[in-house]
Amino acid sequence: MRGVADSLMMHSWLVLGFVAAVAGYDYTTVPGLNHDTWWGPEGKEEDTSIRPFQIKWEKAMIDDLVYRLENRREFVPSMDDTAYHYGVNTHTIGYWLDYWARDYNFTAREAYVNKHPQFITNMQGLDVHFVRIVPEVPEGKRKIPLLLLHGFPGSFLEFHEAIDHLIAGVADKDFVFEIVAPSLIGFGYSDYTNKQGLGGAEMAVIFKKLMNRLGHDKFFVQGGDWGAHIADIMVVFFQEEIIGMHTNLGMALTDKAFSMISMGSLYPEALMPNDLIGRLYPLKDTLQWLMREFGYFHFQATKPDTIGICVTDTPSGMFAWFAQLISMASRRANYDDPRGGLDLYTPEQLIDNAMIYWAPNKASSAMRIYAETVNWRNYDMGFINEPSSVPIVVVQAPDEIYYMPPAALNTKYTNLVAVDVLSEGGHFLAYEMPEQFAKLVISAVERILNHKQCDKSEL
Template identity: 55%
Template sequence: MYSWLVLGLVAAAAAAGYDYESDPDIYHNKWWGPEGMEEDTSIRPFKVEWKKKMVEDLLYRLKNRRRLTPSLKGTNYNYGLNTDTMSYWLDYWANNYNFTAREEYLNQYPQFMTDIQGLSIHFIRIVPEIPEGKYSIPLLMLHGYPGSVREYYDVLWDLTKPADNRDFVIEVVVPSLPGYGYSDATNLVGLGFAEMAFIFKNLMNRLGHEKFYVQGGDWGALIGANMATFFPDIILGYHTTMPVAATDEALTLITAGSLYPAAVVPTELTNRLYPLQNTLEYFAQDFGYLHIQAAKSDALGVCIGESPTSLLGWFLHLFSIFSRRTNGNDPMGGLEIYSRDQIIDNLMIYWDTETATTSIRLYAESFNKKTFRSGFLNAPTTVPTVAVQALGEIFYFPPAALNTKFTNLVAVDVLDDYGHFLAMEQPQLFVELVLSGLQRIMQFNKQNM
């Protein structure tokens, strides 16, 4: 009986359909740049260049930082941060971080700029050689917050190199989100995660890809899902490490499941969602960041953007809570699973570009009344989808809930460990999951499309 209920809900959603062009709350193909500016459609080479003056100023601030207020005894990361262990990161940044070597590291991949809808968009693009007998597929990879394109640096070469056991090679395109890193920010209200879907569709079209695959986590997962919803004839497949189904049906199903979890969640995964009180307590304790970033983005941006210590502190807090739900009890916040270079490379992208505020604005432009009254959250997504669910991921949606959004859910890969930043934490596993996911999507397309 339960399965028929789910199928009925999915069928009702699919019958409704969704047309973004008739939705007044979606600013598709809007011009986000300065008025009167002509768009430069050329694709221009780009390199990260850290100015000497910027580095000198940064080092001065790091070496002349104020004394941090000691943490309360035994609180570890439960109050958001453990200032007693901040020197592990700050001293390394000030005294041991090799700016020249790390700048070279960030320039190891071909990078470019092009103008899309009035904004200069930065992106990495790796076009591999195609061995005889193989073909190339384009994959758009989208990062999140407080991440950047740096999230994918440890996986790109392995993703794009040919292998004897598969007949395709991958061309990857990894853009910086507008307002993040080296992509322009807009000075206009309204550029949210729905609107970014159009920018990245236009970017891929600019690069000559009429159809392509999308992979993403965090914001990249939400933008990628929107792309799959808006452009089902363009997106060949969607792979995500953070599957989210915010449909009315999914939320109703999850709520009703608290009475009988076995009807909603596989028995061995029950504790990822139920008792629902535990999930709600987790949201209440650790999701204050989302509310403040959505409600008062510029106030927070000023607070963390003026000091490298403040920026590091805020980002460590977020990396900690996103990596494991139990990290609050760890004096290092559980962050030693990442290298100091991984964390600080990512920070350097934000510091160099002064995007602390503009990156946070994506929350204000996405979590608002305009988004929630729009139809795309409930719209069915027919693009074949493969989801990965790490144990420490910040959201867990059971397959029954995901099916109310993703009507062609090809597979769900459930992991018994790991967290939100899977490409940084477990790069080899991430590569294997993406390659496996793409292969299953392609097989699905051959059989069904």
């Protein structure tokens, strides 16, 4: 029987939304983690070739999708003046569903999602999809491999516009980027497994192997949402191989960090500047907000296949489920907006992303990352308090889902190079502000390289 302390700690992680399995000091011997697990069908051999890939949306799929959208059942009307208090407002959600059925240009958008070169390779039995931009390297410059990891309910498209800015933004630098942006396992055009146990830690191993296969023994990693969690694991497992990490969701899930934050309620000024105290304290308000908005997290972490049926069978249901999460994580004030603040994004942005789930039928399998990571198997690995010495730059947007002061971050990241505090932006930073996101990444890479005093032989 679990002790009361352990139970309370586990509940706290569930509330905060990011639990466990953040790495051990020797990834080859972490209990419960086999970095050679075969996740694909038995009897199939790993195809290590790098195969060009393009997304193709078949007419039969599009016709079926449009039919489902046009013939959706009438929604029960939202109550008066509830905005997004009860979730998606049924008086306003029809705008995007009608746009998807009648105004969305499937041909043009298919071309758009294919604008960057894409590839497939097989990793441990699963085909992994990724965008890869291989630059020309002018004389006097060095190539920086950069792994970009998305989250849920996002996709590799989170970085689609930011990639252009990342490429253009280094024109006057002494380096160029080779960019690799995969679909997480079970997301988009990456395969899912029918075997239990493939969570964030296992994905960290797979994506490290992917970068090695592409010829990179050392590389940078950037992540938000689940991408941040996977990056967190990578910088502990592979401290000699990750040159640096950039994250727009800096989270230290250590006992010391949570103790520090709890004690900080008594004297917040000891942890952070006065103008940032409201991002975390009163702690009661932060926890109430998390409890109110994170019901989806508990459901996906315990019963992903149930909600998976709902979002797989109806595009209206899938879009509504995603819209609620995007609304909540973009701006806290969206709670009081009848349109959920979704006008922050274009209809094409929202629908393009939805298509990356709908067309390959990956909404249900993508949700399983919650159940495969938020569990006692990962908790019992016991390495959540393991620090990382990898140089790290953290970005903190005002409407991020959780704020963590630098002193708490230092309990995990012992080489915290900088914390960039923004005056605008939310959880989906690369999607919402691609140009500024790219500038932040470029600046972080420069500072980390200077901090490490890297020479060309390291890359």
